[in-house]
Amino acid sequence: MTKLIRKVSLADRIANLLRGEIEEGKYEVGQKLPTEPEMVRIYGVGRSTVREAIRALANIGLLSVQQGSGTYVERQSVSEESMEHRMGRANIRELNEVREILELKIAEKAALNRTDVDLEHMEKYLEQRKFFAQSGDLTNCIEADINFHLAIAKASHNEMLYDMYRAVSAHMKKWFQRNHKDTAPLVESHERHVVLFKCIEAGDALNAWKAIELIIRLI
Structure with a gap:
């Protein structure tokens, strides 16, 4: 039987990496994340990839995107997506x-x-x-x-x-x-x-x- 392998996008990889860093305490609750240009440099990816990764983590309640201010850590970990x-x-x-x-x-x-x-x-x-x-x-x-x-x-x-x-x-x-x-x-x-x-x-x-x-x- 052929096993189906889910292709993981680059944005998914960056989201998982950033999520791991948050859960390990590199970024604390309430702390502001590096700016988008800084994250592009840190992770070596394009802006659209960074934005997609941030959006994915915001959708599960891990991050909070505040227009004009930046992106902040909303919680240290999420066991599951909030309702x-x-x-x-x-x-x-x-x-x-x-x-x-x-x-x-x-x-x-x-x-x-x-x-x-x-x-x-x-x-x-x-x-x-x-x-x-x-x-x-x-x-x-x-x-x-x-x-x-x-x-x-x-x-x-x-x-x-x-x-x-x-x-x-x-x-x-x-x-x-x-x-x-x-x-x-x-x-x-x-x-x-x-x-x-x-x-x-x-x-x-x-x-x-x-x-x-x-x-x-x-x-």
Whole structure:
């Protein structure tokens, strides 16, 4: 049987070398790394290779790149990629699947546990969503949409569900901003959001579940 050998890029090699130096204590937490030209000289590679290596280590939370300031050691080691960074490189299909799983349970719990104050918050953001969607204000419409769903997550009165959804929604928001050219999709989905709100208001967990499924299909 032929064994497949993964080709390691030069950037991967530099990233692994730098990671080893950090883990061995050559660079301490909070310490600024050498500048890009210095690293080009130290490792004998091109700028693009250095940038790619730095980006790879930043993606797993080992480094922090601060524009205009430099690159700093964020932590001494990472046993695995943080969930926040993993979400950051997820594609929309992955994010949407996670979002769907969370929102189905959140809608159910919100319908069962919501308070009058929770409903007031949801309704406020739902009205904002409609106003900004109809007026063509994409930025504020996306913000209102995210806040509406976060209000539902808060109404579940499960802090873990809320925290998980908040992390996912931050990346969904970025995806919406990159991929929506206007508010047309948000106008189209608004009535389904109204149905979702009414189901939660009525304490109808089953139909709140179904309403979320219909909303997610439009994405």
